[in-house]
Amino acid sequence: xxxxxxxxHAAAGIAAEExxxxxxxxxxxxxxxxxxxxxxxxxxxxELSEAMFLTQGFAYDSAAQAEAxxxxxxxxxxxYARYGNPTVRMFEERIALLEGAEDAFATASGMAAVxxxxxxxxxxxxxxxxxxxxxxxxLYILQDVLPRYGVEVTLVDGTxxxxxxxxxxxxxxxxxxxxxSNPTLxxxxxxAVSDLAHSVGATVVVDNVFSTPIYSKAIAQGADVVVYSAxxxxxxxxxxxxxxxxxxxxxxxxxxxxxxxxxxxxxxPFTAWVLLKGMETLDLRxxxxxxxxxVLTARLEGHPKLTRVIYPGAASHPQAELADRQMxxxxxxxxFEVGGGKDAAFAVLDALEVILISNxxxxxxxxxxxxxxxxxxxxxxxxxxxxxxTDGLIRLSVGLEDAEDLAEDLLGALSRV
Ligand SMILES: *Cc1c(COP(=O)(O)O)cnc(C)c1O
Numbered sequence: 001x002x003x004x005x006x007x008x009h010a011a012a013g014i015a016a017e018e019x020x021x022x023x024x025x026x027x028x029x030x031x032x033x034x035x036x037x038x039x040x041x042x043x044x045x046x047e048l049s050e051a052m053f054l055t056q057g058f059a060y061d062s063a064a065q066a067e068a069x070x071x072x073x074x075x076x077x078x079x080y081a082r083y084g085n086p087t088v089r090m091f092e093e094r095i096a097l098l099e100g101a102e103d104a105f106a107t108a109s110g111m112a113a114v115x116x117x118x119x120x121x122x123x124x125x126x127x128x129x130x131x132x133x134x135x136x137x138x139l140y141i142l143q144d145v146l147p148r149y150g151v152e153v154t155l156v157d158g159t160x161x162x163x164x165x166x167x168x169x170x171x172x173x174x175x176x177x178x179x180x181s182n183p184t185l186x187x188x189x190x191x192a193v194s195d196l197a198h199s200v201g202a203t204v205v206v207d208n209v210f211s212t213p214i215y216s217k218a219i220a221q222g223a224d225v226v227v228y229s230a231x232x233x234x235x236x237x238x239x240x241x242x243x244x245x246x247x248x249x250x251x252x253x254x255x256x257x258x259x260x261x262x263x264x265x266x267x268x269p270f271t272a273w274v275l276l277k278g279m280e281t282l283d284l285r286x287x288x289x290x291x292x293x294x295v296l297t298a299r300l301e302g303h304p305k306l307t308r309v310i311y312p313g314a315a316s317h318p319q320a321e322l323a324d325r326q327m328x329x330x331x332x333x334x335x336f337e338v339g340g341g342k343d344a345a346f347a348v349l350d351a352l353e354v355i356l357i358s359n360x361x362x363x364x365x366x367x368x369x370x371x372x373x374x375x376x377x378x379x380x381x382x383x384x385x386x387x388x389x390t391d392g393l394i395r396l397s398v399g400l401e402d403a404e405d406l407a408e409d410l411l412g413a414l415s416r417v
Pocket of ligand 1: 109110111112114135137138178182207209210229230231232241242243
C-alpha cells in the first residue's frame with residue numbers, strides 16, 4: 001500500500017489482508033460462524049459491524065490507475081456500484097461461503113437473479129427444459145420472454161424423471177426448476193435431474209428459495225447455478241427486495257457479471273447491508289420456523305375441516321424420503337386445503353388474528369396466502385388444477401411467533417367455518 005493512496009484505497013488494502021488473516025468465517029467454519037463473520041472487510045478503523053459504503057463511485061489516485069482498473073479490476077478494487085461495491089461484495093462473499101459456491105453476484109431482486117442467470121447464458125436457438133410448477137414471474141420469463149428471443153422452452157412435471165429424460169435434447173443448453181415448488185411443496189430431485197441434464201451437457205439452474213440457504217446442498221447435489229430471492233428468508237424481516245446468483249467463478253465472473261453489470265440489476269449497498277444483518281440470524285430463524293412448521297403440521301393433520309395437509313417434513317408427504325435426503329428438514333412452508341373451496345378458505349383467512357394475509361414468505365411474521373386468487377391467479381383454471389392449486393388451498397409461511405399462539409390462531413379460525 002502506497003502513502004499517496006486515499007482512505008478508501010487504504011481501507012481496501014487493509015481489508016484484503018485482514019480477510020485472509022483474521023476472518024473467522026472462512027471455508028472451514030460451520031454455517032452459523034460463516035453467517036456472522038463470513039466476507040467481513042474492515043476499514044482502518046476496525047468497525048465491528050459491517051460498514052455501509054453508500055458510494056456509487058470510487059476515486060482513483062491517478063489516470064493510470066483508472067486505466068489499469070478498467071483493464072482488469074483486482075480483488076477489492078472497485079469502479080462503479082453497478083459493477084460492485086464493498087458492502088455488496090461482503091454480502092456476496094458471505095452467501096457464497098454458506099452455499100459452498102466459488103462466487104456470487106448480488107442482484108436487485110430475486111427475479112433479477114433468475115432473469116440474469118438464464119439470459120446471461122442463453123442465445124437464440126438454445127433449448128431450455130424447466131419444471132412447470134414455478135413462481136409466476138419465473139414462468140413469465142420462460143413462457144413469454146425467452147421465446148421472443150428465439151429460445152425454445154419445454155415445460156415438464158418436475159417430479160417425473162421420465163418427463164425430464166424425454167424432454168432433454170443434445171441442444172438443451174439449460175435446465176431450470178424450483179427445488180421445492182410453490183405452493184404445493186413438491187420436491188424436485190436435484191441430484192437425479194442434474195445427472196440427466198449433465199448427460200446432454202446442459203447447465204443446471206436451481207431456484208432454491210423454498211429450501212432456504214440453510215438446508216441447501218444444491219451445489220454438492222449437482223446444481224451448476226443456484227439463485228435466491230433474498231427478499232425471503234435471507235432478509236426474513238420484510239424490509240427489502242434482493243437476490244443472488246451463485247456458481248463457479250468462471251460462470252459468475254465470466255457469464256453472469258458482464259450481463260448484470262451492463263443491464264442494471266445490481267444490488268444497492270444499503271440493501272446489501274440489510275441483508276448482511278439478516279444473515280447473522282438466518283440459521284436461528286429458519287430452524288425456529290421449521291420447528292414451528294412441524295408443530296403446526298401435527299396439529300392440522302387429521303383436522304375434520306381439512307382435506308389435505310402438505311408439509312415436506314411430515315411422514316405423510318409423498319416425497320418425505322427425498323425431502324429428508326435433499327434438505328435434511330421440512331422447511332418453513334406448509335399448505336393445507338380447506339373443505340368447501342374458496343368461500344371456506346376465505347372464511348379461515350378472515351378469521352385469523354395473528355397470522356397475516358399477504359403474499360411474501362420466509363418472514364418473521366407468519367403469512368397466509370390464497371394462491372388461486374392471488375399469486376397463481378394468472379394461470380388458466382386447468383393449469384391450476386393440474387398443479388393441485390385448488391380453491392380451498394392455503395399456503396402458510398411460518399414465522400417466528402410462539403408456536404402455541406399460531407396453533408390456537410389456526411384451530412380457532414378453522415372452528416369458525
Ligand atoms: C419470491 C420468489 C422469486 C422472486 O423474488 P423477488 O425477490 O420477489 O423478485 C423467485 N422465485 C421464488 C421461488 C420466489 O419465491
